Amino acid sequence: MPRDGLTIGAIAARTGLAVSAIRYYEDQGLITPWRNAGGQRRFDRGDLRRLSFVMIAQQCGFTLPQIKAELDRLPKSRTPTKADWARIGAKFRGAIEQRVTQLTLLRDRLDGCIGCGCLSLKACRLYNPEDRVAEEGAGPRLAMADRRSKTL
C-alpha cells in the first residue's frame, strides 16, 4: 500500500507557517520529509504535531537547538505524545520559572537605577550583580559615599 503524505503547501496551510519557515525547520532537522514514488517531497501527518510543538516551544522562549534536543529524545518516527508533552512541559515550566526569577531580579535592580543614571561600572547593580553594597540602598552607593566623604 503506498504511503500517504502531505505536500509542503498542505503543511503550510494547516500550520499557518510560510513554506520558507517549514524548509528552515527541515534544514534544522526538526522535521524530515520523504520522497514518494514520483520523487516528490512529502511530510507525515505527525509533522503537523511536531511543528505545533516547535511553535509552542518557541513561544515559551526556547531556541531551535533546545527544541531539537527534546524532539531528538523521541523515537524518529514518533511525535510528542500527551505523556511526552507533560514531561517536556514540566521541564519548560521550570526553565520559564528560572527566567521569571532572573527577570524579576533584573527589574528590581533596574528600579534602583531609574533616576540615577550613573551607569558606573563599579557601582551600578546592573553591571555589578554581586553588589556588595546593595544593603545600603538603591543608587550608586559607592559614588554617593565618595561624594559624601569629599563634602565632609
Ligand code: FES
Ligand atoms: S545607573 Fe545603575 S546604579 Fe546608577
